[in-house]
Amino acid sequence: xxxxxxxxxxxxxxxxxxxxxxxxxxxxxxxxxxxxxxxxxxxxxxxxxxxxxxxxxxxxxxxxxxxxxxxxxxxxxxxxxxxxxxxxxxxxxxxxxxxxxxxxxxxxxxxxxxxxxxxxxxxxxxxxxxxxxxxxxxxxxxxxxxxxxxxxxxxxxxxxxxxxxxxxxxxxxxxxxxxxxxxxxxxxxxxxxxxxxxxxxxxxxxxxxxxxxxxxxxxxxxxxxxxxxxxxxxxxxxxxxxxxxxxxxxxxxxxxxxxxxxxxxxxxxxxxxxxxxxxxxxxxxxxxxxxxxxxxxxxxxxxxxxxxxxxxxxxxxxxxxxxxxxxxxxxxxxxxxxxxxxxxxxxxxxxxxxxxxxxxxxxxxxxxxxxxxxxxxxxxxxxxxxxxxxxxxxxxxxxxxxxxxxxxxxxxxxxxxxxxxxxxxxxxxxxxxxxx
Amino acid sequence: xxxxxxxxxxxxxxxxxxxxxxxxxxxxxxxxxxxxxxxxxxxxxxxxxxxxxxxxxxxxxxxxxxxxxxxxxxxxxxxxxxxxxxxxxxxxxxxxxxxxxxxxxxxxxxxxxxxxxxxxxxxxxxxxxxxxxxxxxxxxxxxxxxxxxxxxxxxxxxxxxxxxxxxxxxxxxxxxxxxxxxxxxxxxxxxxxxxxxxxxxxxxxxxxxxxxxxxxxxxxxxxxxxxxxxxxxxxxxxxxxxxxxxxxxxxxxxxxxxxxxxxxxxxxxxxxxxxxxxxxxxxxxxxxxxxxxxxxxxxxxxxxxxxxxxxxxxxxxxxxxxxxxxxxxxxxxxxxxxxxxxxxxxxxxxxxxxxxxxxxxxxxxxxxxxxxxxxxxxxxxxxxxxxxxxxxxxxxxxx
Numbered sequence: 001x002x003x004x005x006x007x008x009x010x011x012x013x014x015x016x017x018x019x020x021x022x023x024x025x026x027x028x029x030x031x032x033x034x035x036x037x038x039x040x041x042x043x044x045x046x047x048x049x050x051x052x053x054x055x056x057x058x059x060x061x062x063x064x065x066x067x068x069x070x071x072x073x074x075x076x077x078x079x080x081x082x083x084x085x086x087x088x089x090x091x092x093x094x095x096x097x098x099x100x101x102x103x104x105x106x107x108x109x110x111x112x113x114x115x116x117x118x119x120x121x122x123x124x125x126x127x128x129x130x131x132x133x134x135x136x137x138x139x140x141x142x143x144x145x146x147x148x149x150x151x152x153x154x155x156x157x158x159x160x161x162x163x164x165x166x167x168x169x170x171x172x173x174x175x176x177x178x179x180x181x182x183x184x185x186x187x188x189x190x191x192x193x194x195x196x197x198x199x200x201x202x203x204x205x206x207x208x209x210x211x212x213x214x215x216x217x218x219x220x221x222x223x224x225x226x227x228x229x230x231x232x233x234x235x236x237x238x239x240x241x242x243x244x245x246x247x248x249x250x251x252x253x254x255x256x257x258x259x260x261x262x263x264x265x266x267x268x269x270x271x272x273x274x275x276x277x278x279x280x281x282x283x284x285x286x287x288x289x290x291x292x293x294x295x296x297x298x299x300x301x302x303x304x305x306x307x308x309x310x311x312x313x314x315x316x317x318x319x320x321x322x323x324x325x326x327x328x329x330x331x332x333x334x335x336x337x338x339x340x341x342x343x344x345x346x347x348x349x350x351x352x353x354x355x356x357x358x359x360x361x362x363x364x365x366x367x368x369x370x371x372x373x374x375x376x377x378x379x380x381x382x383x384x385x386x387x388x389x390x391x392x393x394x395x396x397x398x399x400x401x402x403x404x405x406x407x408x409x410x411x412x413x414x415x416x417x418x419x420x421x422x423x424x425x426x427x428x429x430x431x432x433x434x435x436x
Numbered sequence: 437x438x439x440x441x442x443x444x445x446x447x448x449x450x451x452x453x454x455x456x457x458x459x460x461x462x463x464x465x466x467x468x469x470x471x472x473x474x475x476x477x478x479x480x481x482x483x484x485x486x487x488x489x490x491x492x493x494x495x496x497x498x499x500x501x502x503x504x505x506x507x508x509x510x511x512x513x514x515x516x517x518x519x520x521x522x523x524x525x526x527x528x529x530x531x532x533x534x535x536x537x538x539x540x541x542x543x544x545x546x547x548x549x550x551x552x553x554x555x556x557x558x559x560x561x562x563x564x565x566x567x568x569x570x571x572x573x574x575x576x577x578x579x580x581x582x583x584x585x586x587x588x589x590x591x592x593x594x595x596x597x598x599x600x601x602x603x604x605x606x607x608x609x610x611x612x613x614x615x616x617x618x619x620x621x622x623x624x625x626x627x628x629x630x631x632x633x634x635x636x637x638x639x640x641x642x643x644x645x646x647x648x649x650x651x652x653x654x655x656x657x658x659x660x661x662x663x664x665x666x667x668x669x670x671x672x673x674x675x676x677x678x679x680x681x682x683x684x685x686x687x688x689x690x691x692x693x694x695x696x697x698x699x700x701x702x703x704x705x706x707x708x709x710x711x712x713x714x715x716x717x718x719x720x721x722x723x724x725x726x727x728x729x730x731x732x733x734x735x736x737x738x739x740x741x742x743x744x745x746x747x748x749x750x751x752x753x754x755x756x757x758x759x760x761x762x763x764x765x766x767x768x769x770x771x772x773x774x775x776x777x778x779x780x781x782x783x784x785x786x787x788x789x790x791x792x793x794x795x796x797x798x799x800x801x802x803x804x805x806x807x808x809x810x811x812x813x814x815x816x817x818x819x820x821x822x823x824x825x826x827x828x829x830x831x832x833x834x835x
Contacts, residue, residue, distance in 0.1 A: 003440060003444065006444045006448065007444075009448065010444070010447055010448055010451055013448075013451045013452065013455055014451060016455065035476075035480075035806065035807050035808055036480040036807055039480065039483075039484065039807075039809060040808055040809060040810065043487075043516045043809040043810040043811065044810045046515045046516040046810070046812075047516060047585075047671065047672070047810040047811065047812055047817055048670075048671035048672065049515075049671060050515065050516075050517060050671065050812040050815070051670070051671060051728065051815070053670030053671035054670075054671055056670070057670060066670065068613070069613070069669045069670050070670065070671070072609070072611065072612050072613065072614070072669055073606075073611075073669045073670065073671050073672040075606065075608045075609040076585070076586060076605075076606020076607065076608055076609050076610070076611050076669070076672060077585045077586075077606055077607060077608070077672055077810060077817060077819075078607070078608050079607055079608060079808070080607065080608045080609075082608070
């Protein structure tokens, strides 16, 4: 009996030992110390994209020769015992449950050998990141009038004409407004002053850009008549500036003076054909210091009073305020932050005409007992505004744009490219050939 | 009965011993397998650690400070681009060069063609220091090798007019239908100092990765010149060069004097390798940089013209090059008998596609794990291989 038990035990042990030795097989030595194929694949893709070549190629049609170059480059940089399959996927969007769709594939083998691994690489190409500006005014305004009057001359805009400045300013500003209307001559200016829309635009709450520097275009006829545009007692067209101020108040306009002393001259090349501005520019009539004052009187609905006492501050180098510099960055406008001002507005106008500084572009400075501001948007407490940039010539219309954008603050909405059109997924599978 | 018991007991014991032996052998194999797998994992992660970090300070390649954290990634890149200057500071395993005038030894990184990158040993980082920074000192040994992915071989097939054959091979296949941007720097012997001119162009490779470059009107039979060639397909760049000199006795040897300041000494070969001819050499040096689109630009240097004298009584001159821009220092030289030569020194290892071997030797180690990555140095594609082995304990020969 014991022998039988012993024999059975021995047989069992032998079977166990043999079975164990039969099944105790180990992975190949290559697997014990295999290379990281996934990392090799990823670094290969990164190498091929070091100069963005891969990103460009995967967006090309499948019959483009760039795919052949990519295959040669792949074959050249991978070791000879490595097989590969590179597949490019289009990223889908919409309601489809499928996220990726293959669009092209290159490979040097049907299979991928004994051991394989895969790396994915997302490439982006032809992506344009842009911004859509919000519109000024919304439903209650948003018209930009650009005074491009062919029958007016400019002053203090040395090196430019009003017409060329108008075009530059339009390029900068038109995208921010609901409607841009170019006022081609003084007749059209007279029409809008008479509440007649030129292109079915909203006249109320508009911005009127006068790009003629210290000159303001004046329509013939009604606006040059006595006690409307002309002050017969003082032989001055300051009365027209007063009327303009009234219109700005009536329509809640923002009147823009891009450089120098606002409303220092009036111009109509036909009406003032034989008059010059005392510096030899014909078609221009000198109003002098009374022009700006009369405008502010009209803006504040004060009675007209011919006043030549208000002046400007002494010449200084002035700097953009920190708020203005912030808006430079936001809107991508980069004028020189230091400017020379020779026509700074006295701060006393704020109290004299019920104004507030709605957006201050340059720091104020003090001279004697008076303070001056070289660039600011002044808003009347009731209605109407004036953007005055009392800088020396030549004008920089980026400052004008900055002044308006800093006041109205239209938002910029980034447009992000859609993933499906600008991104593709590249999958590189690599496998090692050879025995175990 | 007793005999039966003895026999059966003996068989039982024998079977148990066999079983235990088999089990022991199996367990031993398993332990070794695990060790090897662990070594492979360490090797892979260490390689990533080296290639995906710039080290600290991140610009240690361009200043004289030693890194406190080791890494080779280009600090201005987020991808697999490596710093040409950090690689330049790795101490070469070849015999250092001694220059008596400075009393210093120089690490000698060379491609074996006579052109070297000689850097003061004091400004290089050695294997021991890097091992300590990587935390492998005493436990693992390693060797890091960088080999250009694309091999560009150039042969002169005709002297008059000068004609070259270029063959470009990748690790897996030829660079078929690739493009070659080349620049022939040819030395003119007129005047007291040698002059040089650059003759650059573009050629296309055929299906076998070959091309012929013809320089009609140039007789290269008795002139010194160097031909630099970048072969490329979109995303993959290789570099090779060919050089001919008429002065086989002497040469001007550039030595890096100060990495941080971009200063280079031009030494006489007599003072370095002890050649018998100590004749003074007139030189004219320039710095050729290569843009991202592989265009060659000649950047004239201050004090680019001068004399190099041998012997202790003559001081050495120093050239200053743009330290943050990789490129090739080209020194044309001329002896009084009219023979000339040209020496090339890469500033950074990429511009001349120098290979790098850094670290210990894996020879004789019982088990060496290797891993590989692709990388880019100065536009040139490299394959980076890390070989790693255990220095401690079990199944390691020679321990």
